[in-house]
Amino acid sequence: MNETDVVGLVQDMLLDTQDVQDFLDELARFSAESISGPRGRIYCGVTLLRHRSAATVASSNDHAQAVDEIQYQFGDGPCLRSCREGVLVHVRDLDAQNRCGQEDAINLIKSGSSPRNLKLRDIAAAIVESAGGGTVTTHFD
Structure with a gap:
């Protein structure tokens, strides 16, 4: 076409x-x-x-x-960056790109929670729920 x-x-x-x-x-x-x-x-x-x-x-x-809702919660992401800066943002295959260890994952979640004064568990729950994992429960609930 x-x-x-x-x-x-x-x-x-x-x-x-x-x-x-x-x-x-x-x-x-x-x-x-x-x-x-x-x-x-x-x-x-x-x-x-x-x-x-x-x-x-x-x-x-x-x-x-x-995916857009997650960006709004964090105040950052490819769509928001593109809007703010007027640039094309290329997002690679997230499955292949974002395989990381537990320590890296925790550091990423911390970087999203600290400036917004949000609990790590709330950020992690939002990520799991948005990825289709359903409502998050723990043995403490």
């Missing part, structure tokens, strides 16, 4: 949708499906950054929405 084809499809999408919300939802789904391929599935979210607050206004699916 060339650039002219994409422009035509997006124009048709704009004309065929009822309102801006429908258009953005369809654009996010179309973008994710168009870029996904044999190397993996792509997720797409549309982030609105206004007055230093961010919100996802459209996403290709629930996973994209959940």
Whole structure:
């Protein structure tokens, strides 16, 4: 598909949708499906950054929405960085990139909890829940 084809499809999408919300939802789904391929599935979210607050206004699916929510909790992430700095942020395959030991994982969680005065267990629980691990329980609960 060339650039002219994409422009035509997006124009048709704009004309065929009822309102801006429908258009953005369809654009996010179309973008994710168009870029996904044999190397993996792509997720797409549309982030609105206004007055230093961010919100996802459209996403290709629930996973994209959940990833955006994690960024908002931490106040940082690829989408927020791209919005703030006006740069393209490339996110590599997280499964291959983020394999780390327990000490590295704890240090990453500490770096997210300390400046925000959040408990490590709350940060860890949010990460597990957002990754589809369900509600976190411990033997203390």
